[in-house]
Amino acid sequence: MYTGRYKVMSRYRSYHGSTFGAGNLTGEPRRYPLEPGIPGFIKFFDPYIYREAISFASEEDATKFYITKLREQIIYENPSTIAAIVMETITGSNGVIIPPKGYLEGVRKLCDEFGIMMICDEVMAGWCRTGKMFAFEHFNVKPDIVTFAKGITCGYIQLGGVAVSKKIAAYFDDHLLSCGLTYSGHPLACAAGVACLNYYDKARILDNVNAVGKVLGEEEEKLKAKHACVGDVRYIGLWSAIELVKDKKTKEPLVPYGKDEGGTMPGIVKSLMKKGFCTYSHENMLLVAPPLIITKEQLLEAMKILDDVLSEVDAAIGG
Numbered sequence: 670m671y672t673g674r675y676k677v678m679s680r681y682r683s684y685h686g687s688t689f690g691a692g693n694l695t696g697e698p699r700r701y702p703l704e705p706g707i708p709g710f711i712k713f714f715d716p717y718i719y720r721e722a723i724s725f726a727s728e729e730d731a732t733k734f735y736i737t738k739l740r741e742q743i744i745y746e747n748p749s750t751i752a753a754i755v756m757e758t759i760t761g762s763n764g765v766i767i768p769p770k771g772y773l774e775g776v777r778k779l780c781d782e783f784g785i786m787m788i789c790d791e792v793m794a795g796w797c798r799t800g801k802m803f804a805f806e807h808f809n810v811k812p813d814i815v816t817f818a819k820g821i822t823c824g825y826i827q828l829g830g831v832a833v834s835k836k837i838a839a840y841f842d843d844h845l846l847s848c849g850l851t852y853s854g855h856p857l858a859c860a861a862g863v864a865c866l867n868y869y870d871k872a873r874i875l876d877n878v879n880a881v882g883k884v885l886g887e888e889e890e891k892l893k894a895k896h897a898c899v900g901d902v903r904y905i906g907l908w909s910a911i912e913l914v915k916d917k918k919t920k921e922p923l924v925p926y927g928k929d930e931g932g933t934m935p936g937i938v939k940s941l942m943k944k945g946f947c948t949y950s951h952e953n954m955l956l957v958a959p960p961l962i963i964t965k966e967q968l969l970e971a972m973k974i975l976d977d978v979l980s981e982v983d984a985a986i987g988g
Contacts, residue, residue: 671837674752675709682715682763697763713742716772719901728769736775748783758804761793762951765903765910773808786813796820797961800879800906821862828858874961882906884965888972896979897988911955915986922953932985946974
């Protein structure tokens, strides 16, 4: 409605939701049941440096490569047809992939160059999870649209929202916003959202996330150094992924699926759950995202469980 264009670009390693529209935005296999899908949804690749076939000298070099390829793709898709580029600011379920230095700034410049809206999906990353209220605040960018949910009410009641730039908002002062939802602005959900935001401030949640998040990163680096099965760790605030491999040199992934045995992801999650460590896995990655109110002592107790289970995985793969 705002741009008059019909194409939307999003990334392969992404999850944006399960409805027909959000499912077509999604890049990973959860979109397959919706295919052939809707025309105009275009995919591009994440800056997933750990799995890239190219060895980059620096994060800046990686950014140059990925932005150059994205610009080339935009040209071939015809920029005048592209309404938006939608990204999880930090890739969530697909591995907590943190963009390299300058990457988001590079996407912002491409959007400005071609009149494309930059949309940041902050459903997982928003509301203090990364150590900022929104993940894009870690980078020198301002998106045109931000989507959010989850942490706005901490799951006590369903609420999702969209924040738009003043320029986009002003456009709809004079143009029809042709959409509607039965539960828009639901008073109960909005009250829960206000209560959560007040608590974030009153309890100084951001301070806790940054303090305990530092410990989380330190502990995960120790796990990476200690365990043969840990290929990579990625973390920001109280949000992280541990990528498990059969071999650190070849980076061969641990078997994502299979019987509940020590060398498979279902078996690892099951073992963790039995010991009181609640998490989930995606492909060959364990997602570690503690409650934002967790204390250092509680975190260390949980990480000891993870350490023990990873030792079992080392034994299972012969490490």
